[in-house]
Amino acid sequence: MIKDYRILLALAFAGFIFFAMSMHKALDQDFVDYQKDYYxxxxxxxxxxxxxxxxxxxxGxxxxxxxxSCHIGASNPQAAGFEEPLAxxxxxVPGAEKDPHDFAKMGCAVxxxxxxxxxxxxxxHGEYHGWPAPLLAGPTAQANCNRCHAMEGGSLAGAELYEQGRSLFLEKACWGCHTIAGISTSSQAPELTDAGGKFTYEYLVESMVEPSANVKNSKMPKFDWVHEEETVAAIATYLKGQQKERLRSAESAPIGYIKPEARLARITEPSVEAGRSLFAGVPYEGSVAKGGCINCHAFRNSDGDLAGGNIGPELTWSIRNRGEEYVKQHIVNSRSHAPDSIMPTFKDYNEAELESLIKYLSTFDYKLNAKSEGEKLYETYCVACHGEELNGKGSVSAMLDPYPRNLSKYQFVVAYEDRFKNSILHGVDGTAMPAWKNVLSEKEIDTLIEFIKEKSLANAPRNFKRIDARLPKPGDPERLDYKGKGELLTAGDPAEGYEAFQKHCTSCHGKLANGKGPNAYLLEHPLPRNLISKEFLNQVSVTDERLYQSILLGVAGAPMPAFDHLSDQTILDIIAFIRSNTEESE
Structure with missing residues (x-):
């Protein structure tokens, strides 16, 4: 019994010591000194x-x-001249005689x-690893106005940086890839409706300035405007304000709920000026308009000077190259023309907005002098995609899928010279290569090809000569399947072709034949062809003979090797399989 009392006494004494130490620590903290200094x-x-x-x-x-406890003078005007944290x-609310924000009711952390x-x-201040909401100081605290105020579409006094970020989110076309509830509906990139609840302000800034810093394989471009600190700070503040958990009722909001009037402009009458506004992402008739094509795409003025982004193809020739209907469809859904396009789908545009963009793009009329030399032609029309060294690595190539063709391989240029000219004249469907027949004359195209041949000559292998190989016809007694059983060839069998494709082709072209096999991105540019793209395969120039030659002989100047060890029957079966894929996808 005595021992029990001793144990209880010891525990009580230990508890008292612990309590005393806790009180001493509490009264020995910085806030005590701050309060003494304040008084x-x-x-x-x-x-x-x-x-x-x-x-x-x-x-919740x-x-x-x-x-x-530290910011003790926050509500006392007599402390206006004090230093932080006593000030x-x-x-x-700037200029307000009486600020409606009562710190005694709402505190600081809100x-x-x-x-x-x-x-x-x-x-x-939350300055330790893992804390989800470190201190927001200065104007960045405007991100949290969203907790008590409806910020969907109007200005709010004291939230100028947040409002600027919202306007920039539209102007810089962030909305084209990212969804924010009530603003955009794109599924191209991660949704940002709860970005502020998931990520810190610093994380959001870093993800804009260096997209691969947190996600190594990020497809987000590195925009020119990321060097503008004010722009980045405004957009990051706006994104930090996107939080699902808010104080949005009269009972829970510390200072009440205010809903400003939405003011997102929609164009109802198509015009060049409205299209100019959408293209640039600038206010139209006093309101914010959703646009911003210029952040990714460049154009040339009448003097040939470039303006705009360096991420997507230049649009100076878009209407002349593609036609109005194609461009309109491409804006709404780029994948309808290029299955692997990373361009956002702008399906939210109404007909008047689409027509306005077409009208504005149709005003671009710059063209080089007809007597320009090949080098000047290449620099103006080709270099952005195909690169200064003809290697397909131009300034916008990284964002194109498939990548532009590598033209530095002399054997490719001379082996396919007839096809080469046809591709320039009529474009290559399913890719970013447009038709230039409405911009360049045949003489200019010939001049351009001669320049490319001369420039690629430095890479020419010795004694290169292209072998001519005709497509065998089923039942032709002169083209027996000698590599098989010496029998007559039959029409290609898609089922047999599927088996052969899975055995010989998937490491590069992928099991789905979409050009994304496990070895695809380890290969030298250009990457394997997407063989389920009906836009590419249904072109008049993509004949069965062309496919046969590409499989049998390989593609000169590309990683595609010769498969001359395959029998003609096997190659015909593979071609039949590829064609059947295209038919199924129509």
Missing amino acids: EQLGEEFPGAEIKQVNVKTP SMMIDRCQ FHPPI CHDGNGRALEIHDA
Whole structure:
């Protein structure tokens, strides 16, 4: 019995010591010194240390806010000249005689994040690994106006940076790839409706400035405007404000709920000026318009000077190369023409907005002098995709799928010279290569080809000569299947072709024949062809004989090797399989 009392006494004593140490630690923290300094500067007697706590009701719990234990002068105008953290907080609403924000009711963390429960500076500011909401200081705190105010479409006094970010999100065409509920519906890139709830402000900034910093295989382009600190800060503030959990009722919002009037412009009458506004992503008739093509695409003015982004193909010739209907369809759904296109789908545009863009693009009329030399022709019309060294690695090539053709291989250029000219004249469906017949004369195209041949000559192998191989016809007694059983050839069998394709072709072209096999991205440019693209395979120039020669002899200047060890019957079966895929996808 005595031993039990001793144990209880020891535990009680230990508990008292622990309590005393806790109290000592609490009263020995920075906020105590701050409070002493505060009352000393006011010329008042220090009443004793006090943990100043505000309880803010949230939809799911109670937010504990002890920030004013240090920021003790936040609500006192007499502390206007004090240094932080004792200083008076200026009005959140600029120019307001009486700020409606009552810090005694709402605290600090509602706007500034951080860890409101903590009393030690480092912890209170959330400056440690893993804390989801580090302190937002200065204008970036406008991200949290969204917690109490409806910010879907109007201006709110004191939230200028947030509003600027919202306008830039539209102007810079971020909405084309990313969904934010109520703003956009794209599924091209990760949804950002809850970006602020998932990511820190610093993470959002880093993801814009260096897209591959957090996601190594990110397809997000690195835009020119990421070097503009104000632009990045505004967009990051807007994205940080996208949070699903908000204080949005009269009962839970500390200062009430205000819903501004939405002001997102929609064009109802097509015009060149409306198209110019959409293309540039700038306000139209005083309101924000969803656009921003110029962030990815460049164009030339009447003097030939380039303006715009360096991510997608130049649009100076788009209407002349493609035609109005093609361009309109491509804006709405680029994959209807190029199955692997990464261009966003702008299906939210109405007919008047599409017509406005077409009208504006139709005003681009720049053309080189007809007597221009081959090098000048190449620099103007080809270099952005095919590169200065003809290697298919131009400034916009990384964002094109399939990549532009490598023209630095002399054997490719001379082996397919007739096809080469046809591709320039009529384009290559299913790719970014347009038809140039409405922009360039045949003489200019011949001049261009001669320049490319001369420039690629430095890479020419010795004694290169293209072998001519005709497509065998089923039943032709002169083309027996000698590599098989010496029998007459029959029409290709898609089922047999599927088996042969899986055995010989999938490492590069993939099991689905989409050009994305396991070895595809380890190969030298150009990458394997997408063989389920009906746009490419249904071209008049893509004949069965062309496919036969490509399989039998390989493709000169490309990673495609010769499969001359295959029998003619096997090659015909593979061609039949490829054609059947295209028929099924129609």
